[in-house]
Structure formats: C-alpha cells, structure tokens
Amino acid sequence: MSQVAPGHPLSEGPARARRAMRMGVHWTDRVAHGLLILAGLALALFLLAPMAVILAKSVEDRAGEFVGLANFAQYFATPALLRSIWNSVWVSSLVTVLTLPLAFTFAYALTRSGIRWKTLLRNVALVPILAPSLLAAISFIFWFGNQGVLKPLMGEGQIYGAPGIVGSMVFATFPHALMILVTALSLTDARLYEAADSLGTSAARKFFTITVPGAKYGLISAAMVVFTYAISDFGIPKVIGGNFNMLATDIFKLVIGQQDFAKGAVVAIILLVPVAVTYGVDAYVQKRQSALLSARSVPYVPRRSRGFDWAMAVFCWTLALLMLAVLGMAIYASFVKLWPYNFSFSLDHYRLGLIDAGIFGAYLNSLHLAAWCATLGAAFIFATAYLLEKTRGLDAWRPFVRLMAVLPMGVPGMVLGLGYIFFFVPEGNPLHFIYGTMAILVLITVVHYYSSSHLTAVTALKQIDNEFEAVSASLRVPFWRTFFRVTVPVCLPAMLDISRYLFVNAMTTVSAVVFLYSPRTMLASVAIVNLDEAGDIGPAAAMASLIVVTSALVCGLYYFAQAWLDKRTQAWRH
Amino acid sequence: MDFLVLSHVQKRFGDFVALEDVSLEVHRGEFLCLLGPSGCGKTTLLRIIAGLELQSAGTIVQAGRDISLLPPMERDYGIVFQSYALFPNLSVADNVAYGLVNRKVARAQRAARVAELLALVGLPDSGAKFPGQLSGGQQQRIAIARALATSPALLLLDEPLSALDARVRVRLRGEIRGLQQRLGVTTILVTHDQEEALTMADRIVVMKDGAIEQVGTPSDVYLRPATPFVADFVGKTNLLPAQRAGERRVQVGAQRFECEISATARDGAGLRIFFRPEDVVVRGVHGATPNSAAAVVEKIEFLGAYSRVTFRLNGIDQPLFADLSLNDMAEFHPRPGDTLRVSLPADRLRVFAAA
Structure with missing residues (x-):
C-alpha cells in the first residue's frame, strides 16, 4: 500500500477510492441536510447578498453605471x-x-x-x-x-x-x-x-x-x-x-x-x-x-x-x-418638568412627550421586535447550530454555513442596514414586500447579533456527549426526536441565555435598524434619535429610561426562569 | 458463512493510513476483542462496522447482507461507548426504552421489556432514577441494557470499561461476559487492556498500526504469539536478539539454547527469541539440565502471589525477568547478588525472524 509506482501521482489512489465509496443517506438524514441547506441559504440571503450589493453600489454612479473606483477617488479627495x-x-x-x-x-x-x-x-x-x-x-x-x-x-x-x-x-x-x-x-x-x-x-x-x-x-x-x-x-x-x-x-x-x-x-x-x-x-x-x-x-x-x-x-x-x-x-x-427651569416631579415627558405625541407605539413595536427575536430568532440560531454540530454528511456545505454564522460579528450595524436598503428596496427583488415591515427588522436584528448567540449555542452543544446522535441512530431513532427529547432540555439554560441576549439587544439597537423602520414600525431606540434631533431631549430621556427598565425587568424574568429551571431539573443536572 | 465478514477494509484520513487492509470474519455468537495500543485503528474499525465512519475501500457483509454503504440507521447493532452516552435528562427506564418507543411497541410491552433488561443487568429497581444518580459501573450496565433493548444481532462495545476504577472493571468484565453468553449475541469489544481481552474474549484480534497482527483464542495469542509485537504487547515478555547456530540451536550473546526453529532461517541469520517470565524454571535445575545457565539476581519485586526476579545471564547485555512462585521463593530465597541456576525449557522458547 505504501509503495507508489514511479510516475504515478500519489493523490490518484485515494481520490479514486473516495469516489467509489459513498455512504448511503437515510431519509431522516436527508431532512437534516435539507434544513441545513435552507439555513445556509437564509443566511446567504440576509447577510451575504446585502453585503455584496454594497460592494456593487460602491462602484456605480447615481444612474447605476459602472464607474470603477471613481467614488473612492472622489471620497479621498x-x-x-x-x-x-x-x-x-x-x-x-x-x-x-x-x-x-x-x-x-x-x-x-x-x-x-x-x-x-x-x-x-x-x-x-x-x-x-x-x-x-x-x-x-x-x-x-x-x-x-x-x-x-x-x-x-x-x-x-x-x-x-x-x-x-x-x-x-x-x-x-x-x-x-x-x-x-x-x-x-x-x-x-x-x-x-x-x-x-x-x-x-x-x-x-x-x-x-x-x-x-x-x-x-x-x-x-x-x-x-x-x-x-x-x-x-x-x-x-x-x-x-x-x-x-x-x-x-x-x-x-x-x-x-x-x-x-x-x-x-x-x-x-x-x-x-x-x-x-x-x-x-x-x-x-x-x-x-x-x-x-x-x-x-x-x-x-x-x-x-x-x-x-x-x-x-x-x-x-x-x-x-x-x-x-x-x-x-x-x-x-x-421626570423633571422643565429642564433647567422647573425641577419639580412630573410625568409630562411620558404622558405628553410619548403617549400624546403618538410615539408610545414605538415602544410597543420594540417589545414586539424583541419578542420575535427572543423566540423565533433564538430557535433558528440554536437549531442551525445543532444541525451544524451534531448531524452528519453534506461536508462541503458546512464550512459555508459556519462562516455565515460568525461573519456578522465583523459587520457594523450601519453597514448591514445600508446593505438591506440596497438589497430590499428595489421593486425587482421578490422579497421587496418585507421592506417596511416588522419582518425585516426581526431579520436584520437576528443577523446582526447572530455570532455571539451562535457561539453560545455551539459551546453548549459541545459540552454534551458527542455520541448521543450515534446512539440514537443505532437505536433507529430519528435525529429530531433526540433533538427535542434530549438536546433541547439539556441546553435549555444556554437557549435562555441566547434568548435574553437577543431580547435586550433588540430593545437597545439603533445602528442596524435606523435605515429600515417605517412609520408603522418605528422603534423606541430610533425614536430617541428622532426626539433628540427635534430638541425633545426630555421625552428622549423618558424613552431611554423605559428601555432600561424593560430590559432590566426582562432580565429579572429570565433570571427567575433560569432559577426555576435549575430547581426543576436539579435531579439530573449536577 | 460467517456472521460478519470484513474484506480488505481500508481507511485513510488524508495521508494518514488508519487501517491498511483489514480482512476479518466474526462468527455468530462469539465474543471478539479488538486489542491494540492507542492509534492502532481498533476504534476506527469498530466505527466503520457501526457506519459512523466510512471506509476508504473494502466491504462489510453482516448476516449475508452487504452493509458497506448503509447508514447507521439501516444497520442492525447496539453500541456502548466509553462515555456511556446516557441521556442525562431521561430516567433510567426512559433511557432503556429509548429505542423501543420509536418501534411502536405497546406501552405495557415496553414496560415489561425495560423491567426484563434492568433485571438482566442486575439493576431491577433503578428505573426511576436519573443516570447521574448512578455509579459509573451502574451507568455502564444501563448503557448495555439500552443497547440490547431492541435485540440487535450485533453488540459493539467501545472501551466500555476503561473509565471505571480497577475493582469495578474486574467485576463488570465477568458480568458482561456472562450476559453475552446467556444471550448469545455476537459481540465486538474494543480495548487496549490485554487482561480484559484475555479474560473476556472467545477470540482476540491484535492490531498494530492499522493492520491485524494476529487473530486467535486468548491462549493462542498468549502462548503462541505470531509476531514479536504480539509477544511483547500481551503479557510480560523477555525478547532477545539471537543468531541461528544449528538445526535446533540459537546463539544469544555468549549462551546457546536449544529450541524449535522454522526451516526458513539460515545459519547465522538474525533471529529474536522470546520467553515469558513464568517459563523460567529454577526448581530441580542442575549443571546438566538442558538450556540452563547461572543467573545473577539483580532485583526482586514482591507482587503478591509471585515475585518478579530481575537477573542477568553471563554474556547477555539486557536484564531478564523470571516470575517465581511463593513456594520457589521460600525454597531458594534469592537475594540481589546471589547466583541461581535457571533453565529455559526448549518448548517454551519461541523464535522469530529479526525485525
């Protein structure tokens, strides 16, 4: 085996053997592959495509003609x-x-x-x-x-x-x-x-x-x-x-x-x-x-x-x-009535500045956004990390999905937001309809905060025994059954962490969403920017305070959920 | 036809050859041990049989069915890992029933099967506990019960005892062996512990560097090692360089010994001779005893039932070992520096070609 005839390239033997050997794929594994392909495509669509369009836009003029590096030249001048x-x-x-x-x-x-x-x-x-x-x-x-x-x-x-x-x-x-x-x-x-x-x-x-x-x-x-x-x-x-x-x-x-x-x-x-x-x-x-x-x-x-x-x-x-x-x-x-002239206590900034001014809806929108990110977003991120770490096959696709999962860490929110405008605003895009909806805000927020959440999920998944999937397969139990019956319960603390992280960031983020809100989907954090610009710094402070208090309360809720969970599962957790 | 037939199985990871060209037949109902040092490819071979790794070449036929390319879900085996891989959040009963639930077995039947298996592994009352509340040895037995629950035709055990402490390990060896004999399930066990292999297996497959060195019963492997590696890896061994010096004679340093030599080695050809410490005889040895020589005692280690004596023979550079029973020790009570007449019986000396 170790001898190689002269003039016979070493790589040819193994390559031929690899082509000959291909493990059959069980239909349940095909389900996993399908889901992983979908997850990778979704990340490509909502991360890679917008970033690519930024590159394209940077070498076009206003009319959309290719101008090479002219924009850069102009910028540096x-x-x-x-x-x-x-x-x-x-x-x-x-x-x-x-x-x-x-x-x-x-x-x-x-x-x-x-x-x-x-x-x-x-x-x-x-x-x-x-x-x-x-x-x-x-x-x-x-x-x-x-x-x-x-x-x-x-x-x-x-x-x-x-x-x-x-x-x-x-x-x-x-x-x-x-x-x-x-x-x-x-x-x-x-x-x-x-x-x-x-x-x-x-x-x-x-x-x-x-x-x-x-x-x-x-x-x-x-x-x-x-x-x-x-x-x-x-x-x-x-x-x-x-x-x-x-x-x-x-x-x-x-x-x-x-x-x-x-x-x-x-x-x-x-x-x-x-x-x-x-x-x-x-x-x-x-x-x-x-x-x-x-x-x-x-x-x-x-x-x-x-x-x-x-x-x-x-x-x-x-x-x-x-x-x-x-x-x-x-x-x-x-809570100050009129800074700096009248320091008496008042709820005016909340009542008049937010509610009567019709901006309180922005706070409710933020809650909506945060709730979607903390549930659907967290579930998507965890499930994708599971498919990446614990299923087999589709080896060529995995590095791409892995890259998509860690790339968002290197993309500032403003850049991602700009990419979303470029990509979703044109009417020609079949996904144009999500522009101006809550959906696009959920998508960009989840993508923006994807990497940390993904790494938390991967760490948790790596801590559980690598052979669970092998044992399940030997018992002919499909992977999703093990996922729901074992992986999710064991990783629930990490999932709560991810969920809380996404909730708080969805409440506080500005940069990723500042280009993408519509009048109907105005968010609390963006409202602060607008109030401040209009000189309404009192209501701006009120909105910021609302966000802090909400985040703190929600963290408290997560803390109690975690404690309750610890207590309920202490029989098997050490 | 044999139950499991592996033909020319190879596995490469890039340039690294994990399995060179492994062919092996496993008989129905036998207990087979894959034995070798770490990195010899034994675990890779087990994982290939389980479909957890894909071989680079070769075929595997189980019960007449070519399973070479089947995914794990379509093969028929139960597996136990070194880590047990018990589901921590499920009770012991739910762990054992894990493979039954999916097969649409009726609830009552399932409960009966779980009870039967728990009784089988000697833990009848542990169903309601969680794995974390059991000792390592108990967890290992639950893992075996789970693997057996669906009555697989093949049981694969990947170093199942190496995470346990010595006393539990010895007890579980006997229990697993007994269980396997009662059920008659074909079993393949991977281990690097030669004692485990010798006590449990019907046959042992000794592996080295991705290739099989010897396949044989425990006594074959121990008494008639096929290669110097097997001789050295299984049991304690004296292995000495030698030259052929006649039809039934070898020269080792300044000493000459009588022994059986296969015909292929020429006179003066480089050889290696091998004998076990317990083969060295001290009782009734005198100057005329064949293959005898004066040994200078260097060191004595007390090991309980016997003592290991390190000694040197005139004209041989390396130290040699002899295991002397308590009776021998009482009779000869050798001390470091003493001279003792020892003999190496001709039928116990084995000769290999030099490496």
Whole structure:
C-alpha cells in the first residue's frame, strides 16, 4: 500500500477510492441536510447578498453605471470626509485606552480581592448593557451640556463633540470589556501562585509574570471588542457629537440627508476595514486561548489583605457610583418638568412627550421586535447550530454555513442596514414586500447579533456527549426526536441565555435598524434619535429610561426562569 | 458463512493510513476483542462496522447482507461507548426504552421489556432514577441494557470499561461476559487492556498500526504469539536478539539454547527469541539440565502471589525477568547478588525472524 509506482501521482489512489465509496443517506438524514441547506441559504440571503450589493453600489454612479473606483477617488479627495476616518480612529483608540485599565482593575478587584458586595458591584457595572448606547450621551448632556448641572466644570470647553463621545463610549463599552476580563482572570491556575509563593516571589513580580500573561488574550480580546464597538456605534456621536463627524454618522448623513448611496457605500466599505482587522485579530487570539482552557486548573481563592482590599473597594465604588450617576441622570431628567427651569416631579415627558405625541407605539413595536427575536430568532440560531454540530454528511456545505454564522460579528450595524436598503428596496427583488415591515427588522436584528448567540449555542452543544446522535441512530431513532427529547432540555439554560441576549439587544439597537423602520414600525431606540434631533431631549430621556427598565425587568424574568429551571431539573443536572 | 465478514477494509484520513487492509470474519455468537495500543485503528474499525465512519475501500457483509454503504440507521447493532452516552435528562427506564418507543411497541410491552433488561443487568429497581444518580459501573450496565433493548444481532462495545476504577472493571468484565453468553449475541469489544481481552474474549484480534497482527483464542495469542509485537504487547515478555547456530540451536550473546526453529532461517541469520517470565524454571535445575545457565539476581519485586526476579545471564547485555512462585521463593530465597541456576525449557522458547 505504501509503495507508489514511479510516475504515478500519489493523490490518484485515494481520490479514486473516495469516489467509489459513498455512504448511503437515510431519509431522516436527508431532512437534516435539507434544513441545513435552507439555513445556509437564509443566511446567504440576509447577510451575504446585502453585503455584496454594497460592494456593487460602491462602484456605480447615481444612474447605476459602472464607474470603477471613481467614488473612492472622489471620497479621498474630500477633506471633510477624510477627517471622519481620522476622528473615528483616534476616538475609538482613546476609548480603548481609557476603558481597558478601568475594566481590568475592576475585574481584578472582582476576581482577586477580598472586597464585599462583589455580585452587586458586578451587576451595577453591567447595567450599561441594558441601555441603548445613546442613553449615556443623553445623560452626559444633562450633566455637562449647555444647560447641564455641572456645566461650570467644563470651563471654556464643551461636552458636545469628542469629549462627550469618548465619555459616553467608555460608559457603554465598559461592561463588554469587564465580562471578557473577568472570564480571563478567573481562568488563571491557583497552583501557579502557590508555586511562586513557595519560591518567595514578590507581589509585583507575580503580577507581571503570572497575572498579566494569563490575562493577555483576554486583554487583547477586550481591546478589540471595545474598539469595534466604538468605531461602529452610531447613537452616541449622533446625539452628543455636534459637528464632530465620524464614519458611522457620515453614512447616515450621506444616505438619509443627501441620498448619496454610492458614497454611503464607499464609507461603509471603509468602515469595514478596521472592523475586519480587529475581528481577525480577535479570531486569532480566541483560537490561541482555547488551548489554555483545556488545562485542568485549580480555582484561585483571593486572600484578604487590608490595604489592597480598601483601595480596590474605593476604586470599584467610585466607578459604580459614576455609572449610577450616568444612568440615574437620564431617569431623573425624564421626570423633571422643565429642564433647567422647573425641577419639580412630573410625568409630562411620558404622558405628553410619548403617549400624546403618538410615539408610545414605538415602544410597543420594540417589545414586539424583541419578542420575535427572543423566540423565533433564538430557535433558528440554536437549531442551525445543532444541525451544524451534531448531524452528519453534506461536508462541503458546512464550512459555508459556519462562516455565515460568525461573519456578522465583523459587520457594523450601519453597514448591514445600508446593505438591506440596497438589497430590499428595489421593486425587482421578490422579497421587496418585507421592506417596511416588522419582518425585516426581526431579520436584520437576528443577523446582526447572530455570532455571539451562535457561539453560545455551539459551546453548549459541545459540552454534551458527542455520541448521543450515534446512539440514537443505532437505536433507529430519528435525529429530531433526540433533538427535542434530549438536546433541547439539556441546553435549555444556554437557549435562555441566547434568548435574553437577543431580547435586550433588540430593545437597545439603533445602528442596524435606523435605515429600515417605517412609520408603522418605528422603534423606541430610533425614536430617541428622532426626539433628540427635534430638541425633545426630555421625552428622549423618558424613552431611554423605559428601555432600561424593560430590559432590566426582562432580565429579572429570565433570571427567575433560569432559577426555576435549575430547581426543576436539579435531579439530573449536577 | 460467517456472521460478519470484513474484506480488505481500508481507511485513510488524508495521508494518514488508519487501517491498511483489514480482512476479518466474526462468527455468530462469539465474543471478539479488538486489542491494540492507542492509534492502532481498533476504534476506527469498530466505527466503520457501526457506519459512523466510512471506509476508504473494502466491504462489510453482516448476516449475508452487504452493509458497506448503509447508514447507521439501516444497520442492525447496539453500541456502548466509553462515555456511556446516557441521556442525562431521561430516567433510567426512559433511557432503556429509548429505542423501543420509536418501534411502536405497546406501552405495557415496553414496560415489561425495560423491567426484563434492568433485571438482566442486575439493576431491577433503578428505573426511576436519573443516570447521574448512578455509579459509573451502574451507568455502564444501563448503557448495555439500552443497547440490547431492541435485540440487535450485533453488540459493539467501545472501551466500555476503561473509565471505571480497577475493582469495578474486574467485576463488570465477568458480568458482561456472562450476559453475552446467556444471550448469545455476537459481540465486538474494543480495548487496549490485554487482561480484559484475555479474560473476556472467545477470540482476540491484535492490531498494530492499522493492520491485524494476529487473530486467535486468548491462549493462542498468549502462548503462541505470531509476531514479536504480539509477544511483547500481551503479557510480560523477555525478547532477545539471537543468531541461528544449528538445526535446533540459537546463539544469544555468549549462551546457546536449544529450541524449535522454522526451516526458513539460515545459519547465522538474525533471529529474536522470546520467553515469558513464568517459563523460567529454577526448581530441580542442575549443571546438566538442558538450556540452563547461572543467573545473577539483580532485583526482586514482591507482587503478591509471585515475585518478579530481575537477573542477568553471563554474556547477555539486557536484564531478564523470571516470575517465581511463593513456594520457589521460600525454597531458594534469592537475594540481589546471589547466583541461581535457571533453565529455559526448549518448548517454551519461541523464535522469530529479526525485525
């Protein structure tokens, strides 16, 4: 077998054998293949096609003629637009540089110090996730704006522009960095510290030789996430940016203000570049990190140390109070009768500003959207992950579906939204009818937040025994029976996680849907942008508060559902 | 005709050859062990029989039916994995009934079948429990009950005992073997544990690097290993380089021994001789005993029922092993440094061509 006749290509033997051998496919497996093909096509249709159209649009003029790179040439000849690139890059870098040490110290305190109330601190620090990013911007206006409470602190400067953007973005990105860093710091093996102690290593040396290297990948990953978030966020620069332009706001202005789709497409592609770079770095880092995870380690239990714990407590509570101040200001302002003249309590912004103004429907629409995403979206994502991970055959198609599942992470919401306009608005598209409906909002939101949900599902699926499907097949039980009877019950906690994640993001997202709503499907988060633009910052704060409270309540519901589930299934879960 | 016939089965993963050219017949009702070190292809072979992997070439015929290309759902077997793969959220009874539900068996009949199987594996009262509430050994027995529930004609066991601790493993060996004999179900077990294979199997298939080294009964494999690899892998062995030095004579270092040599080896040809530690005789050996020599004792390991003595023979570089019974030890009480006369009976020496 191992000898190969001279002049006889080595590859020919195996290739011939492969052609000859083809396993028969049972009809139940054909069902799985059919579903997987459908899922892949759906992702291609709602992710790949819109992105492709952006590419096409960027090389066409207004009349639809091919003009090569003329749009890019024109773009790079416009100094005002070029400045946006620089603005986006330096603001996002600054946000990253500021957020990372803060989040690292906070995460360090949570994992490596003996401070009290860790759970409370952690939950306070995660609150920004429940709010649309522009809540921070609104809050900063109430604190430091022209009529802000602390305006005098600003001296000659003003909050509108880069300072407000950076501040708001640090607030908004903090919890994302924190979660990654807490995970990274929790992974370190206590035995390394014990070994270091037995060798009489100093605290500083332990920090730089064990802690930092251990959390290195977490730090890089967190930096990438913060940078990506900052450079693709639309709500914050829109609300507090004033005349300070960034790429995301440029897309909006070019498309909605000037109807210059070609140039909008060019900016979208330029915005894709830094995001693609960070995405690539992160993907590389994650791959490296998984090797670290496999080690069997002993969890680190922090020892109490008076001075250090005090310092950490002061730091954490200061940060937590600042975050509550940002969140609280928006809520407080939503109940103030007439800022800054009459600070008496009033429900006017809710009653007059939202309900009587006919905007309350937007809130109900958001609830609708979130409910659809949290149910149908979560079910689709989980089922597709199951088909990918646990069924067999169709080997050539799987890498494509897998790519479609992780690609959305690298696509900013504004870019995806623009692609949807380009793709679904033309009357010639048979799917044109979904434009302006709730369906298109559900689709874009699910696609936009697909990757994280998919990875959660895959992680959960990988934890259950790989041989369940093999056993089922040997017992001649079709895969769907095992899916519903075993896989779903076992993975229910992860499914709830996915569902909650989609719900909260559907409530708070702006960038992906800002191009796609119609008067009937106006969403709460988009309504905030419009209210702010019209100068109705009070009702804007009211709407933002409604979203936060709703998200928080829903998270509470999920928490209780999870606890109830744990209790019901503790007989077989360990 | 044999129950299961594998002909020229090959498996490649890219350039890596997992199975070279495996042909094998499995008799109806026999207990066959696939034995070999990790990476020898034994699990791959089992998965090919189960249809979980597709062979690159070759055919498989089960009960006269060519199943080479059939998907797992259309084959007829029950399988037990090392991980048990019990469904954690289903009760033990539901696990065992899992394959019955789909076959539209009436409820009462199903319950009776589950009770019968649970009794069969010796866990009659565990039906209402969840797998997580059972010990590893109990879970393994439930996995076997589930695999047997649909009365498959073939039972496949993939290292079913290797996750268990030693004591449970020894007990389950006997139980699985007993169960298999009562039911008469053709069984293929994959293991890397030679003791498991020797105690359970009707026949053992020893594999190495994707090829079969020997197929035989446990005593065949132990007493008459076909290759040096089998001799070394199954049981403890002394394996020495030697040259042919006559019709029934080999030269090992400075020593000469009498033994049977197959006709193919020429005089002076490189050979290897092999004998087991328990073949070494110390009782009644004197200067005139054939194949005897003076051994210098180097080390003694007490192993319970016997002791393993490490010794050296004049002119042979490598240390050799002898297993001496407690009686021998009491009589000769060798100590390190002592000289002891040992003999290697000619009928226990096996000769292989040099590798």
